[in-house]
Amino acid sequence: MCKWEYVVLNPRSLLHKDAMPSEYHCVKPRSDCSRPSLQWYTRAQNKMRRPSLLLKDIFKCILLVFGVWILYILKLNYTTEECDIKKVHYVDPDRVKRAQKYAQQVLQQECRPRFARTSMARLFEHRYSVDLPPFVKKGPRANEAEYKYDPPFGFRQFSGKVQSLLELLPEHDLPEHLKAKSCRRCVVIGSGGILHGLELGPALNQFDVVIRLNSAPVEGYSEHVGNKTTIRMTYPEGAPLSDFEYYSTDLFVAVLFKSVDFNWLQAMVKNETLPFWVRLFFWKQVAEKIPLQPKHFRILNPVIIKETAFDILQYSEPQSRFWGRDKNVPTIGVIAVVLATHLCDEVSVAGFGYDLSQPRTPLHYFDNLCMAAMNFQTMHNVTTETRLLLKLAKEGAVKDLSGGIHCEF
Numbered sequence: 001m002c003k004w005e006y007v008v009l010n011p012r013s014l015l016h017k018d019a020m021p022s023e024y025h026c027v028k029p030r031s032d033c034s035r036p037s038l039q040w041y042t043r044a045q046n047k048m049r050r051p052s053l054l055l056k057d058i059f060k061c062i063l064l065v066f067g068v069w070i071l072y073i074l075k076l077n078y079t080t081e082e083c084d085i086k087k088v089h090y091v092d093p094d095r096v097k098r099a100q101k102y103a104q105q106v107l108q109q110e111c112r113p114r115f116a117r118t119s120m121a122r123l124f125e126h127r128y129s130v131d132l133p134p135f136v137k138k139g140p141r142a143n144e145a146e147y148k149y150d151p152p153f154g155f156r157q158f159s160g161k162v163q164s165l166l167e168l169l170p171e172h173d174l175p176e177h178l179k180a181k182s183c184r185r186c187v188v189i190g191s192g193g194i195l196h197g198l199e200l201g202p203a204l205n206q207f208d209v210v211i212r213l214n215s216a217p218v219e220g221y222s223e224h225v226g227n228k229t230t231i232r233m234t235y236p237e238g239a240p241l242s243d244f245e246y247y248s249t250d251l252f253v254a255v256l257f258k259s260v261d262f263n264w265l266q267a268m269v270k271n272e273t274l275p276f277w278v279r280l281f282f283w284k285q286v287a288e289k290i291p292l293q294p295k296h297f298r299i300l301n302p303v304i305i306k307e308t309a310f311d312i313l314q315y316s317e318p319q320s321r322f323w324g325r326d327k328n329v330p331t332i333g334v335i336a337v338v339l340a341t342h343l344c345d346e347v348s349v350a351g352f353g354y355d356l357s358q359p360r361t362p363l364h365y366f367d368n369l370c371m372a373a374m375n376f377q378t379m380h381n382v383t384t385e386t387r388l389l390l391k392l393a394k395e396g397a398v399k400d401l402s403g404g405i406h407c408e409f
Contacts, residue, residue, distance in 0.1 A: 083193075083362045083370040091197030095403075102409035103203035103401045106348055111183035116341040119397035127311035129303070134342045135173065135253070136299040138166040145303045149318065152257045152329060153306040161262040162299070168269045171295050174343065175250055178230070184208040186344035187401070188336045189225055190351030191216040193362030193371075194404040200350060201226040203401070209344055213332050214238030217245060217366050224365060225351070233300070233336050236264040239287040246291050253298045253339075255305070255332065269294050300339065305330065308338045313384055334385045337398065347397070352389060353404025354382045 120128045136146065136155075146162075148154045155162050166172070178184065187207040189195075191214070204210060204226035211231045212218070215238055218227050232239075232246065233253040240246065254265050260281040267274040268290045279286065308330045309315045315328035333352060340347045355361065359372035374382060386405070392398045393406035400406050 082368040083360060096198055098409040099198045099200060099402060100203060103200055103348075106399050106401065107185070107203065107206050111185055111346055113183045113345050115345050116186075116347045116397060117345075119395065120338075120341050123391070123395060123397060124312055127307070129307060132303060132307070132342055133301055134304065134339055136162065136166065136301050137172045138163075138169075143301075143303065145306075146301065149302070149306060151259075151261070152255060152302060153309065153318065154302045155256075158259070158262060161266075165262065165266055165269070165299060168266065168294055169297055169299075172298065178209065178250075181208055183346075184344040185346045185348070186211060186340040187348045187350060188333070188340050188352075189213070189216070190333050190349065190353075190404075191364045191366070192351040192353055192402070192404055193365050194353060194402050195224050195351040196221075196362065196365040197224065198402055199223055200401060204228070204350060207348070209340070211336050211340060213336055215240040215245070216364075217242075219244050221366060233332060233339070235332070236261050236286045237282055237284045238332065239290065241285065241287050243289070243291050249292065250296065251298050252290060252292055252296055253300050255300045255335065256302070257329075265297070265299070269297050300335075304339055304342070305335055308335050312338065313381075313388060315381070315384075328381075329379050331380045331382070331385060334388065337389070337392070341397075346399075348399040348401050349389070349393075349405070350401040351404070352400065352402070354386060355404075356382070 117130050121130050133143070146154055147156050147159060150156050151158065173179065185207050186209040187204055188211045189204060201223045205228040207228075209230045210226065210228045211233055212229050214234045216225070217240070218225060218229065219242070227248075229245075229249045231251045231253050232249050233255065234240075235255045235257050246252070254261070256262060256265065258281075260278050263278050264274055264282075264286060266272075268287070271289065274286070274288070309328055310317055313330060313334075315330075318328065337347065337349060351365065354363075354374055355371060356374060359370060359375075361371045363369040363371050363373055389398075389400075389405045393400045400408070403409060
């Protein structure tokens with residue numbers, strides 16, 4: 001190892017010829033004296049490279065995650081086996097008659113005021129709020145429970161956006177012609193393939209409140225699903241793209257899952273164009289216009305989603321996760337059933353029931369997706385939801401008109 005000893009020189013002495021480098025003394029000189037300096041330089045260079053290498057690694061990880069996500073979407077959309085409902089879906093004519101007869105019997109029975117809410121309170125006791133407002137109302141944080149969680153279970157950190165939206169909406173409750181009814185009957189129409197062929201449309205049109213979900217179409221299917229729509233309940237990506245699906249709709253109930261959903265709803269209410277950069281945050285195409293007046297829009301009370309998830313279904317509360325989901329978000333269908341118990345005195349359902357044991361049966365009444373497509377979704381726990389709906393049907397809290405959950409005909 002070479003050790004250099006430095007001698008402090010008088011700067012003036014450097015001007016003299018006798019100021020020679022001999023005044024530096026090297027102890028135990030070796031032939032590899034320069035190696036420590038070279039090693040120090042190499043280490044310094046490596047340290048300088050580390051930030052750039054770290055950024056490259058992060059960029060590679062992002063590309064990998066994005067690539068996996070793209071492959072997942074492609075697999076979901078393009079590799080799922082198709083089930084042509086017109087070819088594979090056969091309905092026994094006798095079953096059709098029984099279903100229609102049962103639906104008429106439900107409609108002809110005397111309506112029982114507050115029956116649905118009383119039944120839910122009996123089944124779930126303190127886990128179900130009997131007098132929970134179905135829609136968000138105007139006011140300075142009128143209900144603190146609405147701001148306890150992040151969307152979709154609450155509006156924490158979005159108080160300003162909610163209040164801005166409510167300022168645009170002149171009404172926040174059921175329309176007067178529905179509130180005037182002393183006893184209301186609701187039917188929640190799911191998208192299940194089981195609806196195709198039952199020809200329940202005329203019976204479904206007789207309910208006081210008809211709730212339809214997401215983009216499930218009426219046009220071309222009214223024989224089976226009816227053509228009356230009291231409430232179209234959806235989130236931005238699920239909203240129908242066709243103007244025809246909004247005609248004669250009394251209410252558009254928005255379910256807000258994320259930050260950009262507020263921007264989208266505001267644009268729809270104000271009949272404005274949604275900025276391109278906002279559209280980038282949606283996982284599929286969203287409606288550019290909803291042909292309804294501001295008085296027809298409502299915002300679903302997020303506490304209904306919270307109670308459905310954490311109290312009734314008893315899912316775990318949200319936890320921060322680096323990857324994946326908790327499967328603690330209920331489907332729009334189950335949320336709509338709980339909403340219906342707050343809106344109406346009696347509740348029926350049609351088009352519900354995921355039979356995962358028959359993967360090659362039609363999933364929906366309006367497209368070619370097979371039941372097996374449900375195996376690709378990662379957000380909802382359909383098995384737990386099916387148990388809940390079965391419990392409600394067996395206990396008589398709701399009536400299943402199509403028999404996909406619990407058949408009584």
